Amino acid sequence: MSEVRIAAEPRTEFGKGAARRARRAGKVPAVLYGHGTDPRHITLPGHDLMLALKTPNVLLRVDGVEGKENLVLPKSVQRDPIKGFLEHVDLLVVKKGEKVNVEIAVNLTGDVASGASVYQELVTVEVAAEATHIPEGVEHSVEGMEDGAHVVAGDLRLPAGVELVTDPEAWVASVSADQAAEGEEPEEGGSEGEGESAASESAE
Structure with a gap:
């Protein structure tokens, strides 16, 4: 530090x-x-x-x-x-040697699976660290994570001697399918529906 x-x-x-x-x-x-x-x-x-x-x-x-x-x-x-x-x-x-509670940044690295996006719920977590050895932050890879996956505070790998204070079950990040990709299907369905409606009108 x-x-x-x-x-x-x-x-x-x-x-x-x-x-x-x-x-x-x-x-x-x-x-x-x-x-x-x-x-x-x-x-x-x-x-x-x-x-x-x-x-x-x-x-x-x-x-x-x-x-x-x-x-x-x-x-x-x-x-x-x-x-x-x-x-x-x-x-x-x-004082040197004593532990203090501080907030450190959570930096997500890597790319999630194609067609999905990562949403960071917590940008910092609270930790207890020796006063003269406080980490500036912690990195966590989300490489390849797919829709529905998530990261909790307990998944973070903290440096030796640093303890997590934040609830280990607290969500740090989640992965969801892109809304644009999800929105394409209803549009296609809507087109089919319009076609069926037109066919019905012609039959009448």
């Missing part, structure tokens, strides 16, 4: 006005919490943080908080709904 070092500054002003001033200065308000400690309020450099957050479950080494380094995971990221800039981030303090 990716690991990024980032410098923090203590935050002494609070409220919406203070948050706006911090963002105008290119900084993002954040809170560190976890391991029984009181929440610690800081600001982080906005550009560096934005780049780091492009990697799912990125591990941050935050310097400058009470004179020590903190290993943290982003747990809640708030963005402006219109402009998309970072508004606030909650950071969970973790």
